[in-house]
Amino acid sequence: MSTNLETTNLKTDEMIINMGPQHPATHGVLRLILKLDGEIVRHVEPVIGHLHRAQEWQGQNRTLFQYQALIDRVDYLSGMFTSLAFAHACEQIDGCQIPPRAQYLRALVCEMNRISSHLLWLGTFLIDLGALFGFPFYPFREREKLLDLFEEIAGQRMMFNYIRIGGVQRDPKPSWFEKVRKFTAEFPDRIDEYEAIVTQNPIVLKRTKGVGILDKSVAMDYGVTGPSIRGSGINYDLRKTRPYGIYPELNFEIPLGQNQGDTWDRYMCRILEMRQSNNLINQCLDKMPEGEISGKKQIAGLRIKAGEGFSAIESPRGVLGCYVISNGSDKAYRIRWRNPSFCNLAVLPSLLIGRPISDIMAIFGSIDVILPDVDR
Amino acid sequence: MSELLNNDLNSTDLARENAALISPELADTVTLTSIDKAINMLSQIVSPIANLARSNSVWPLTFGTSCCAIEMMCVGMSAFDISRFGSEVFRATPRQADLIITAGTITRKMASALITLYEQLPEPKYVIAMGACTITGGMFNDSYSVVQGVDRIIPVDVYLPGCPPRPEAILDALLKLQQKIRTENYAKRRVQAYQQRPVCYVDYDCGRPLEDLLAMAMEDTSLALDQK
Numbered sequence: 186m187s188t189n190l191e192t193t194n195l196k197t198d199e200m201i202i203n204m205g206p207q208h209p210a211t212h213g214v215l216r217l218i219l220k221l222d223g224e225i226v227r228h229v230e231p232v233i234g235h236l237h238r239a240q241e242w243q244g245q246n247r248t249l250f251q252y253q254a255l256i257d258r259v260d261y262l263s264g265m266f267t268s269l270a271f272a273h274a275c276e277q278i279d280g281c282q283i284p285p286r287a288q289y290l291r292a293l294v295c296e297m298n299r300i301s302s303h304l305l306w307l308g309t310f311l312i313d314l315g316a317l318f319g320f321p322f323y324p325f326r327e328r329e330k331l332l333d334l335f336e337e338i339a340g341q342r343m344m345f346n347y348i349r350i351g352g353v354q355r356d357p358k359p360s361w362f363e364k365v366r367k368f369t370a371e372f373p374d375r376i377d378e379y380e381a382i383v384t385q386n387p388i389v390l391k392r393t394k395g396v397g398i399l400d401k402s403v404a405m406d407y408g409v410t411g412p413s414i415r416g417s418g419i420n421y422d423l424r425k426t427r428p429y430g431i432y433p434e435l436n437f438e439i440p441l442g443q444n445q446g447d448t449w450d451r452y453m454c455r456i457l458e459m460r461q462s463n464n465l466i467n468q469c470l471d472k473m474p475e476g477e478i479s480g481k482k483q484i485a486g487l488r489i490k491a492g493e494g495f496s497a498i499e500s501p502r503g504v505l506g507c508y509v510i511s512n513g514s515d516k517a518y519r520i521r522w523r524n525p526s527f528c529n530l531a532v533l534p535s536l537l538i539g540r541p542i543s544d545i546m547a548i549f550g551s552i553d554v555i556l557p558d559v560d561r
Numbered sequence: 562m563s564e565l566l567n568n569d570l571n572s573t574d575l576a577r578e579n580a581a582l583i584s585p586e587l588a589d590t591v592t593l594t595s596i597d598k599a600i601n602m603l604s605q606i607v608s609p610i611a612n613l614a615r616s617n618s619v620w621p622l623t624f625g626t627s628c629c630a631i632e633m634m635c636v637g638m639s640a641f642d643i644s645r646f647g648s649e650v651f652r653a654t655p656r657q658a659d660l661i662i663t664a665g666t667i668t669r670k671m672a673s674a675l676i677t678l679y680e681q682l683p684e685p686k687y688v689i690a691m692g693a694c695t696i697t698g699g700m701f702n703d704s705y706s707v708v709q710g711v712d713r714i715i716p717v718d719v720y721l722p723g724c725p726p727r728p729e730a731i732l733d734a735l736l737k738l739q740q741k742i743r744t745e746n747y748a749k750r751r752v753q754a755y756q757q758r759p760v761c762y763v764d765y766d767c768g769r770p771l772e773d774l775l776a777m778a779m780e781d782t783s784l785a786l787d788q789k
Binding site for chain 1: 635707
């Protein structure tokens, strides 16, 4: 499409267009300054920081126990993962033992959260492509079921505060596990339903096939992680390459993009990941051991030993890192986050240049950036 | 009826009341038309009907910055279905919207954009401050970059607490706003629109209005030029 536009001899002037910060498709408050030649994007400058809430600074001014409740807001679509990264870093410093039941519960809720995050991405991605109010009802229907399950164990729909330093917060009732089993039993059919509508849809194929091709070398240079890099065919998933928790005991394969790494590949990669996560939930449920759920007393004056710890986990958007320095008091001395969305956003200008303006939202939607994760 | 319309502006109590509402700066630019006068006369009858119509089609702006925006998205979906109350039409441009739901933290960098959006909304316009962050600063109440309550920069009609509030709470806030719309006087609201002033921009570092700072800067430049 763009090649036709390139070869015409129309004389066009360069135009600067400001996109955002209030824009329905930027998933928050991203501002893009676009230089356009006709319809072709010539230069992109993302302006970030519209949602800088000083998350790291707040971590140094609150006790660890208080900060645990706050970190779900770092990446609100996958609160379990931010809690897990922080808990891993603190446990590395403290050296406390995590009971096996807590380990399995952590993996279970994390995979459930991965599905709910990808479901929301699926709905908003199709909204970005123009399927306003029609298709998005389908993924949100399953997401509500997952949120109800989260609400039962954590008491909140999105800000869970469930994974704590040393273990998890509550032991679910046996009836909860039955509900999860019921969900996983019917979920593959639901994914088939989405795929029947979207995957071979001619409009979706035209909007996504061959659009926003992310080269392997470019992706590695920019430090892109998560489904965005796996869509390009690079097998990089921390659950396999640098296993943590109980993932070595689980049996799974990492889905990779089959083609050159375009928008459609990234879409397909996430769909396959949802099936994979559903499988992992079933395995966790089967192997769930009995026993304690926390290796550390959950009290307001929670303290950890002095030292430094770094943890990296695979969140739905990519590698989420947390670096904690503790001086032995109830507050952390320094907290630093390595957020996947920030690095994934950096690759956006190189994907957009030379593409028509209508592709911006298809490409931006496919790399799945959320803005509080970028700005912190 | 025609007698009433031909009367002088100050002859009826209602008109006098409304004339007092118009600010002196705008008195010579804004005049009440005969349609306005007719609406004033009939406001006792017109208001309930017009308000009923307006309250059942409040169109929100798609303004979401963070976590609350996801719950605002959920409320539009089939599980909660905001279209039962006539507000499913989320508009992307402020020119077509009636309501801003400030879904998510407003930072100082975002504040000017929010003020611009508020000023671009056509009258009558309403604001729901959604979430603890936009009411008082919430969990980020000691953060250096967060506006400590959105009511410091724009007027707020309904406060909706929660972090984030449940979708049912959004519906509850919408119903409260509808109640507010139904009980207001349509004619007075129209006259108040004439009285509306632009929002005052305040510098966050020193807390002084930007107009004053600009005047000071211009004075300084003129002094420097004089010295040359």
